[in-house]
Amino acid sequence: xxxxxxxxxxxxxxxxxxxxxxxxxxxxxxxxxxxxxxxxxxxxxxxxxxxxxxxxxxxxxxxxxxxxxxxxxxxxxxxxxxxxxxxxxxxxxxxxxxxxxxxxxxxxxxxxxxxxxxxxxxxxxxxxxxxxxxxxxxxxxxxxxxxxxxxxxxxxxxxxxxxxxxxxxxxxxxxxxxxxxxxxxxxxxxxxxxxxxxxxxxxxxxxxxxxxxxxxxxxxxxxxxxxxxxxxxxxxxxxxxxxxxxxxxxxxxxxxxxxxxxxxxxxxxx
Amino acid sequence: xxxxxxxxxxxxxxxxxxxxxxxxxxxxxxxxxxxxxxxxxxxxxxxxxxxxxxxxxxxxxxxxxxxxxxxxxxxxxxxxxxxxxxxxxxxxxxxxxxxxxxxxxxxxxxxxxxxxxxxxxxxxxxxxxxxxxxxxxxxxxxxxxxxxxxxxxxxxxxxxxxxxxxxxxxxxxxxxxxxxxxxxxxxxxxxxxxxxxxxxxxxxxxxxxxxxxxxxxxxxxxxxxxxxxxxxxxxxxxxxxxxxxxxxxxxxxxxxxxxxxxxxxxxxxx
Numbered sequence: 365x366x367x368x369x370x371x372x373x374x375x376x377x378x379x380x381x382x383x384x385x386x387x388x389x390x391x392x393x394x395x396x397x398x399x400x401x402x403x404x405x406x407x408x409x410x411x412x413x414x415x416x417x418x419x420x421x422x423x424x425x426x427x428x429x430x431x432x433x434x435x436x437x438x439x440x441x442x443x444x445x446x447x448x449x450x451x452x453x454x455x456x457x458x459x460x461x462x463x464x465x466x467x468x469x470x471x472x473x474x475x476x477x478x479x480x481x482x483x484x485x486x487x488x489x490x491x492x493x494x495x496x497x498x499x500x501x502x503x504x505x506x507x508x509x510x511x512x513x514x515x516x517x518x519x520x521x522x523x524x525x526x527x528x529x530x531x532x533x534x535x536x537x538x539x540x541x542x543x544x545x546x547x548x549x550x551x552x553x554x555x556x557x558x559x560x561x562x563x564x565x566x567x568x569x570x571x572x573x574x575x576x577x578x579x580x581x582x583x584x585x586x587x588x589x590x591x592x593x594x595x596x597x598x599x600x601x602x603x604x605x606x607x608x609x610x611x612x613x614x615x616x617x618x619x620x621x622x623x624x625x626x627x628x629x630x631x632x633x634x
Numbered sequence: 635x636x637x638x639x640x641x642x643x644x645x646x647x648x649x650x651x652x653x654x655x656x657x658x659x660x661x662x663x664x665x666x667x668x669x670x671x672x673x674x675x676x677x678x679x680x681x682x683x684x685x686x687x688x689x690x691x692x693x694x695x696x697x698x699x700x701x702x703x704x705x706x707x708x709x710x711x712x713x714x715x716x717x718x719x720x721x722x723x724x725x726x727x728x729x730x731x732x733x734x735x736x737x738x739x740x741x742x743x744x745x746x747x748x749x750x751x752x753x754x755x756x757x758x759x760x761x762x763x764x765x766x767x768x769x770x771x772x773x774x775x776x777x778x779x780x781x782x783x784x785x786x787x788x789x790x791x792x793x794x795x796x797x798x799x800x801x802x803x804x805x806x807x808x809x810x811x812x813x814x815x816x817x818x819x820x821x822x823x824x825x826x827x828x829x830x831x832x833x834x835x836x837x838x839x840x841x842x843x844x845x846x847x848x849x850x851x852x853x854x855x856x857x858x859x860x861x862x863x864x865x866x867x868x869x870x871x872x873x874x875x876x877x878x879x880x881x882x883x884x885x886x887x888x889x890x891x892x893x894x895x896x897x898x899x900x901x902x903x904x
Contacts, residue, residue, distance in 0.1 A: 496760075496765065500800060503792065521814075534812055534813065538805070538811075539805030539808055542791060543801055544791075
């Protein structure tokens with residue numbers, strides 16, 4: 365692999381995944397990953413543009429940002445690209461009225477959306493709300509539609525809580541796709557539109573940007589397909605086998621966000 | 635399409651699906667489909683061999699047969715090919731100790747199976763037991779195994795209860811496959827081994843047999859891939875679009891089991 369200086373040349377903007385990079389969620393809110401609070405602060409003091417790009421869909425942006433601020437992070441709502449607000453925009457543009465299968469924590473994001481007489485289903489990482497009854501209701505709504513539309517906030521396989529690996533929305537999306545014989549529309553990483561909206565928010569071109577995430581497929585693979593570079597951190601849901609993934613090869617693997625920021629600040633703009 | 639006499643020529647044995655063909659399950663046990671009790675009785679009095687071939691995995695064979703007998707059907711345990719007993723045989727042959735994600739009603743089938751220190755996961759149509767917690771536990775067991783083995787009792791998309799369409803095990807199998815990055819082994823229709831074991835039990839060759847079911851893919855497509863003929867009934871989970879399925883074309887479509895038996899008794903052995 366080329367030297368770091370070469371791999372990082374021309375980087376002007378950084379997209380940061382949140383869960384598994386900044387912190388691990390869990391009981392009581394979760395815990396900051398060692399060194400990440402300082403790493404974010406150092407990035408923000410650097411000439412690099414920074415945007416947070418998350419598939420978090422259990423919490424509203426307000427709740428997420430509040431939690432991160434309590435953990436010590438320098439972050440505000442306006443700096444976060446998240447799937448729920450992006451979904452609301454799509455629903456309004458297309459006149460879609462959703463049946464929601466989501467976590468209570470994110471419901472407030474949909475406060476001004478018309479949900480009468482649903483003509484689509486929106487699913488997100490619903491956690492315990494992924495009961496058989498709720499899944500079956502979403503299934504029945506889709507089966508009753510002439511043109512069933514299923515929107516999934518991300519398609520993650522799993523994420524890491526402080527207590528261990530947890531099933532993410534992706535499997536449940538696949539379950540409804542299979543049962544209904546349809547294909548979901550994904551809002552969130554690795555959808556190119558989602559990465560692009562994050563880049564637009566900081567005025568950085570894909571070839572000038574680098575994604576830092578713990579998900580080899582959703583973060584690293586997705587960003588690379590958009591023409592960005594991407595680093596995988598060995599925190600969060602990282603597993604050693606990710607470094608030998610059959611389809612995706614990161615532009616670099618680092619122990620954690622702190623190491624990624626060390627490298628960026630050392631080699632960028634030199 | 636050829637005349638019925640031609641399509642049914644040489645049939646010596648009949649495989650009957652149970653749910654959606656004999657009865658619709660539901661609150662209080664369910665209800666026999668009109669004409670099916672008499673149709674089974676007439677088949678049994680005919681020269682045709684009869685075997686019941688079901689993916690039922692919420693109930694033990696004993697419970698299922700007891701329910702059907704109470705609805706008036708002439709059926710005994712020894713006449714039923716079902717996935718749970720077939721799975722137990724596989725577990726024993728391969729030294730597999732399952733973590734079970736199944737309905738309580740079928741648990742007794744696994745009474746003599748070693749479940750200590752699990753080295754595989756077995757899922758079946760678990761209904762309400764498909765909670766997030768139970769799915770997550772199955773996921774975690776698989777992720778901890780070096781060579782994860784997932785056995786699914788059938789892979790049905792949905793079935794029909796008296797109250798409406800209900801999600802079957804297939805979606806949940808897909809969810810675990812996706813989350814773990816593995817491929818499940820299916821025991822039950824449309825697995826060729828399963829159809830073959832049903833045929834062996836009545837000593838009939840595939841080309842001499844006809845399957846009657848309500849599932850265009852699992853019953854009709856699966857049986858045809860084994861060299862059998864297959865009829866789809868317009869009861870149970872049948873939907874009008876099944877008659878224009880992009881991949882599977884039944885050897886005939888009939889309103890219900892009674893019509894199928896009328897045709898068989900009229901045209902077979904002439």
